[in-house]
Amino acid sequence: MINHSPHVLMLFLDGVGIGTKDRGRNPFFEANISALKTLWGGTIPHVRDAYRDFSTASLRPLNATLGVAGLPQSGTGQTSLLTGRNAARIVGKHFGPYPYSTLKPIIAEENIFRRVQSAGKIPFYANAFPRQYFEYINSPRSRTAAITMSWIASGYRLNDSNALAAGNALSADITSERWSNLGYPHMPIISPQEAGKRLAGFTKANDFVLFEYYFTDHAGHHQSMAEAVRILETLDGLIEGILNAFDHHSMVFILTSDHGNIEDLSTKGHTRNPVPLLAVGKRHREISAYSRNLTHVVPAILKLLG
Secondary structure, eight states: OOOOOOEEEEEEETTOOOOOSOTTTOGGGTSOOHHHHHHTTTSOOBTTBOOEEOSSEEEEEEBSSTTOSSOOOHHHHHHHHHHSSOHHHHHTSOOOSSOOGGGHHHHHHHOHHHHHHHTTOOEEEOBBOOHHHHHHHTSTTOOOOHHHHHHHHTTOOOBOHHHHHTTSSBOTTSSOGGGGGGTOTTOOOOOHHHHHHHHHHGGGTOSEEEEEEOHHHHHHHHTOHHHHHHHHHHHHHHHHHHHHTOOTTTEEEEEEESSBOTTOTTOSSOBOOOEEEEEESTTTHHHHTTOOBGGGHHHHHHHHHO
């Protein structure tokens, strides 16, 4: 009997940790997030209750500090997630939001897109970018975040407005509402549920799909409960759409983050809280069973993909 490797959909959330059970500062306890609550067995995880293990889904807290003092940052955290290497330990500190210079060769050679490609599989970075971003990255002052850097270094082109309009990519804000202000008044706006269905559909032609959602980190820095609730409810709609189109036999859905932030609105900065690793699908435990920190995610995905 042939054991076919599943197609993996990874939802990367910037700045999402597992916080305390306090609805005054943790918007997860204030937002209407029914899809996530269903995956979590009807209750919202917190630092004293962070594990879930069901027949089709599991949740594990991941250590984002990586044994390094200070507050975790996106540059080192995302590099660790994408490469399986302890980036904070390599450079001797947490660093961000962009990767430290000495990490760039590691990102270029060891990122998950390149390694999926080298294994004869097809990766896909689902985010679309407006013309302003292309102008920026081609300018002398440009700096590139770890995920975008990984994709470009692997020899691929970023999705543009044409790909988004054709339904072949997804907007960073999920619904495409912001594109009108970027000079694209006719960009179709979709619901979060439609976006989730579209994202799940990308796995039919690709072995590994990654979508990056960074508005969670923005909301945490703004310390606005109303904004944080809105962002989480939009995210929950996306997850609802993914689950409605999900095939438990041929897909594995992974949700994770690089550091804490939005789960504690009492502080403007990042937190040292663990981050979630949610895995959904028939083979979910192959992702979550041995994952304890950020560096364990990519090796687990690569093993799952064969």
